[in-house]
Amino acid sequence: MGAPRNLHVAAASLWVGALSVLHFLVAVSGFEPDFLYPLENVTVAQGRDATFTCVVNNLGGYRVAWIKADTKAILAIHEHVITNNARLSVTHNDYNTWTLNIRSVKREDRGQYMCQVNTDPMKMQTAFLEVVIPPDIVYEETSGDMMVPEGGSAKLVCKARGYPKPRIVWRREDGGEIIARGGPSGKSRLTSVEGEMLTLTKVTRSEMGAYLCIAANGVPPSVSKRMMLHVHFHPLIQVPNQLVGAPANTDVTLQCHVEASPKAINYWTRENGEMIISNDKYFMTEINNSYYSVQMRLVIRRFHKSDLGGYKCISKNSIGDAEGNIRLYEMEMQERTETxxxxxxxxxxxxxxxxxxxxxxxxxxxxxxxxxxxxxxxxxxxxxxxxxxxxxxxxxxxxxxxxxxxxxx
Structure with a gap:
């Protein structure tokens, strides 16, 4: 701590001595230094480089100094860096331009900077260095995936840091509407919601899906976090056609629409309870329509009289179960009658x-x-x-x- 302080004291003494000598030289020559351009404010993202440029005419034997105005610390005199900061450097074009370079700017570099000429009275100009920080999600304070029963409530929280303070916006990943209930306007449907907390009440299965928390403050890049909202409910089965007919020796397809969350186990049985398995006779498929909706299909190949009767589609999850019934009958082929x-x-x-x-x-x-x-x-x-x-x-x-x-x- 003693060495840097002594270095600053010595630099200040040198600066005062040079000021006295130069004052005499100016009085003899009749020309005084003058700033050609104002010192410009600089805004830079943290980790980037910042540059201040000071242009002085008629400098003569005077010296240019760089000072951190808010701390009164002398950073450099002419081309010599005084402060103990390896990220700072000064360059001179051998004419009238002096440049202060700050590499890999940090948040503590923010503040007022001064370009000063040691005239009497002193001449100087100042500019502000603004250090901005891109947004970053604070994961330890941000919600993860969430499970809620249908009809319940969910609170999703998203925290972000950065400078300026990031703005938080919520959107659904699939572009769907966010349903806000219980506000002054009652129930409203929104494409986006602003704020650190997203509150969903009386949640329905249609609100299940991925929600995006997007943080932005004008400093690229914006960041986001994906949160999955799972809405749990017992299975529900809808049967489009409960009575299906087909001619003999043709393939016939039975269908059931299932809604369930968490994901259910789905299977087919005959009316006597015999479970159907995939083989040359039966072909079963499932088509996912959404996070919670599935279409069950059973194809019966080469329909025969032994296939007549009832069929059941059954769905079971950890909350409950449901079943649908379909009856299969034979259709007579219509032959052409003579006129x-x-x-x-x-x-x-x-x-x-x-x-x-x-x-x-x-x-x-x-x-x-x-x-x-x-x-x-x-x-x-x-x-x-x-x-x-x-x-x-x-x-x-x-x-x-x-x-x-x-x-x-």
């Missing part, structure tokens, strides 16, 4: 075409109420080997000559 035109003899084609033109565009049943018995009699005549009579009877039915048709019979 009346396909069975008409060639000699009656023109007559049938005429009748078709007559009824073209008619929508609905051609059979009037009370005609069912007549049509049944006509159909029965086909089995007796008199198709021509059936055709004429049909024609008469279309044209409304019911009385003549009865006389023929």
């Amino acid at each position: 009346e035109e396909d069975t008409l003899p060639e000699e009656n084609t023109d007559e049938a075409s005429s009748n078709n033109r007559l009824y073209n565009g008619f929508q609905g049943s051609l059979t009037e109420p009370g005609d069912n018995k007549v049509r049944a009699d006509i159909d029965s005549s086909t089995s007796t080997g008199t198709p021509s009579i059936r055709i004429r009877a049909a024609d008469f039915l279309r044209s409304g000559h019911l009385l003549l048709m009865l006389l023929l019979f």
